[in-house]
Amino acid sequence: MMDEKDKKIKELKETLEKEKERYNKLEKEFKKTKHEFEEYKTQYPAIGQKKELPSFVKEDIKHLKKIPGQKKNHKGYSRRIPERIDFIKPLKLDICPDCGTELSETQEVRKRTIIDIPLTSKTINTQYEVHRKYCCKCKKLVEPEVPNALSNSPFGLNLMLFVVFLKTNMALPYNKIQQLLLIMYDLQISEGGLVNILFQVKKEFGEYYQTLEKKMRRVRTKHSDESGWRIDGINHNIWLFITKEIALYKIRKSRGSEVPAEFLRKQKNKVITCDGFSAYNKLKKLTGCLIQLCxxxxxxxxxxxxxxxxxxxxxxxxxxxxxxxxxxxxxxxxxxxxxxxxxxxxxxxxxxxxxxxxxxxxxxxxxxxxxxxxxxxxDSKIAGDNNLAERGLRKAVIIRKISNGSRSNKGAEILEVLLSIVETARLQKQNPLFFMHNILASES
The missing domain is CATH 1.20.58 (Methane Monooxygenase Hydroxylase; Chain G, domain 1)
Incomplete structure (x- = not known):
């Protein structure tokens, strides 16, 4: 009997010890969770409180941080008269508009310059008669190239570059581009036609895009940043590498260090200004680059x-x-x-x-x-902030918000090339339309 009793007491003691251990473990977890929750409440004090307004409703601004308009006693200015005057139209009266009396000869002339645009315009439809002639040396028919047009396209280069400008620089979706072309030029182009235009122009800029890549690798100091992107609803990332003169975009699935490492390659003693994202920390080992934190x-x-x-x-x-x-x-x-x-x-x-x-x-x-x-x-070539890259990504973020990213990998490739060209034009303070036209003219 005593042996059984001692055995039961021993089992109970063992059970009690296990329960004590379990209790102590739960108590530690509770204290840890409570501590984490208190820190979370410190960061987000509204948690657990009843709101009078939904979270998406912003509070009214109580006061303006800055008074709008120019400062008191500022130097005034007005628009300058254009140097180029296209038309001079004299305006005369023979009879007084108030009483009907016949007027004298002109006493003085007042000049007023009006700047205006055509309300709408028409497309310029040119039919080239391409004369083909036989070359006895080459033993084939040859013909001159059609100017200002890409091969196998019914549209002129000016129109195609204008579509690129609307899509990238103005961040317009396809339906808005269609609407603008129809209203302004009475020109109907399907969405597929617009995509084809962008794809053809992207192919023509392929060589120049590779030139930008080589320049970006060679430059001693550069900035980099990245943001989210979507391709057909799948999460991707858009990477930006930028200097004061050139910009280069890459859309990739990964947000890891292998993306910039694969592109930049050897960067020993070259400096990248960035926001401190962990991928750049590993990039130092992969490329030999130096980092300047923003x-x-x-x-x-x-x-x-x-x-x-x-x-x-x-x-x-x-x-x-x-x-x-x-x-x-x-x-x-x-x-x-x-x-x-x-x-x-x-x-x-x-x-x-x-x-x-x-x-x-x-x-x-x-x-x-x-x-x-x-x-x-x-080093005057190194910036202490990453504002250059932040501003460079802003256009891509706007396009993402309007168009929700790209519908396909083909669309993503089009965007990264064309956006690089247009943003490079902006950095060099050039008209993007003339800038693109000059690139294609020099490569032809």
Missing amino acids: WFHILKNSRKHKKNYPEEATIIHDKLKQIYALAKSYNHKATDEQVEKLKKEIKWLAYPTYQHQEVKGFVNTLQERIDELFRFTQ
């Missing part, structure tokens, strides 16, 4: 932490603003001693003990990537 993104993140954890992150954000202002004040001519001073200021941020993991991780990242913070202070 300070606007750094300050944006520190501002977010300041809002969520004001007791810890306020001093971090304020300190980073001071450091960046000092770095910019050197005007790309900082000495090694001045750069070391800036790095010491960054290292100072690591001394306090931070309670929140996000703040701690943010500060630790700055310490780990401290060499990538101040390259711009000693």
